[in-house]
Amino acid sequence: MASSDQDVTLLTFWPSPFSMRAKLALLLKGIEHEDLPEDLGNKSKILLESNPVHKKVPVLIHKGKPIAESAIIVHYIDEVWPGTSPLLPKDAFLRAEHRFWSDFIDKKLLDCFMRFVHGNDKDAANEEFIANCVLLEGALTKLGSTQEGPFFGGASFSFLDVMLAPFVVWIPGIVGVMGLKHASEEQCPRLHKFFEAVSEHPAAKGALPPVEKLKEFIQVRFAVKK
Amino acid sequence: MASSDQDVTLLTFWPSPFSMRAKLALLLKGIEHEDLPEDLGNKSKILLESNPVHKKVPVLIHKGKPIAESAIIVHYIDEVWPGTSPLLPKDAFLRAEHRFWSDFIDKKLLDCFMRFVHGNDKDAANEEFIANCVLLEGALTKLGSTQEGPFFGGASFSFLDVMLAPFVVWIPGIVGVMGLKHASEEQCPRLHKFFEAVSEHPAAKGALPPVEKLKEFIQVRFAVKK
Structure with missing residues (x-):
């Protein structure tokens, strides 16, 4: 398990396949994080501010910086925490x-x-x-x-x-x-x-x-x- | 200029914005390559075989291996030839x-x-x-x-x-x-x-x-x- 001072938050909606990808990458890497479930009928201020272009989940917030779009989030997770469960091949x-x-x-x-x-x-x-x-x-x-x-x-x-x-x-x-x-x-x-x-x-x-x-x-x- | 034994071919169509991206990345890096212009009304065997899923240009063929989709090609070029004109930021x-x-x-x-x-x-x-x-x-x-x-x-x-x-x-x-x-x-x-x-x-x-x-x-x- 990674250290607890990672400051990682995931804005999610449980049935979203895109949210599932981000969550899965975090779990595979053992990254401690907080889930912030979203009500998509009444989107939170933090979602609207952290993903103003698409206003969609998932958003990963790492040390105050938001990353949106599931493929980009999974790339980011793999690049910042490369040691455990490497995801993208080396070649x-x-x-x-x-x-x-x-x-x-x-x-x-x-x-x-x-x-x-x-x-x-x-x-x-x-x-x-x-x-x-x-x-x-x-x-x-x-x-x-x-x-x-x-x-x-x-x-x-x-x-x-x-x-x-x-x-x-x-x-x-x-x-x-x-x-x-x-x-x-x-x-x-x-x-x-x-x-x-x-x-x-x-x-x-x-x-x-x-x-x-x-x-x-x-x-x-x-x-x-x- | 990179060495001449790179074995790089680009299947292109000159008005395609996607082809332009791949060509631009190759030129920025100074990678010697051969252009194979495509007739999209009569697609070549090499295009159909190297991109059977989408059948679209551009396709970069490097040492016999085909890479399709412009964003993926530009990633690939930057990863294989990282020294000259690095494209993706380090952070x-x-x-x-x-x-x-x-x-x-x-x-x-x-x-x-x-x-x-x-x-x-x-x-x-x-x-x-x-x-x-x-x-x-x-x-x-x-x-x-x-x-x-x-x-x-x-x-x-x-x-x-x-x-x-x-x-x-x-x-x-x-x-x-x-x-x-x-x-x-x-x-x-x-x-x-x-x-x-x-x-x-x-x-x-x-x-x-x-x-x-x-x-x-x-x-x-x-x-x-x-």
Whole structure:
């Protein structure tokens, strides 16, 4: 555990996949911090002042300085506390690969996920979601194959594992409440193993909510009829 | 100039602002490289194979390994060739700031820029474009103020300067051909000085096309009536 004088605060909203990433990185590194849960219907002064451009969680405040956007926060955490659980690979090309697939998750996977939740053409969005999972399966096979273990980082969490981890609860949440079809174990065997391994990891248990609790949130948030 | 055995190839399309960033970073670092201009109407096998997910330029191929997405390419170039013209600041918080505003340029500035070009409500898009320029002016004042000079990096180009540089030709291009209103010098004095300084920089002259040439492209590409 890092020393207690780190002065680290995390503005969060528990169902936010972006908040989960920041929280997970802090737990993996063993960084003592205070959580400040946000009411997004009535945003706090500290959120509006620390992220005036986007007004969104998560925001990490370290020694009074705010850092916003989950990918940037996870980079920052890894750079300031590099010793414990290093997240980004040392090799520049592998780092580029991690950044590429992290960007893919935010641009492509999240996009069809949200189009399934909010859009009219759910079948097309679901099909694209599965195709994107298959692309991620390829990345996991390629990046994970340099080391033994279920993660993109082999036996331990890496940057990309942190970026994908919130889907481990969000996918079953949307599958359970809204009928999303997930990629099958035949299509994505490594991804399924990754999901299992994340679910069982102590830091992920601390950063991700139980699927049943998230399902209740999804039910209410998206006004899904029972 | 770096040694000639770097084995660096850049797949480009000259009007692409994303290609310009990669080219600019290579020129700033003095990295010998070969340009492979792409015909986006008839994409090359090497583009489709090296960026199968997005099939877009730019792609940097270094010693046979492809890196895609401009922000990731500029990170990679800075990490592999750190000595000459360092781009990302050494301080982790400043690095986070550079990444934040780079992300802002790609998400917010580019978004209203494209809505002005393609959308129906050009007035609203133009208003938002100017508001985003004012936010960038604030960032430039804050980040540039630690050192003398017109750039986000003070007297020399930094990561964020590279990421914003293509707008130095694209904004006058869209202003000239399609009537976009730019933020005034009163609203954004530092941004105007930044634009002037970029225009006069030798590396930028090598990476950015002349505005008049870009205007001809915009005229044809967006079928603007004369």
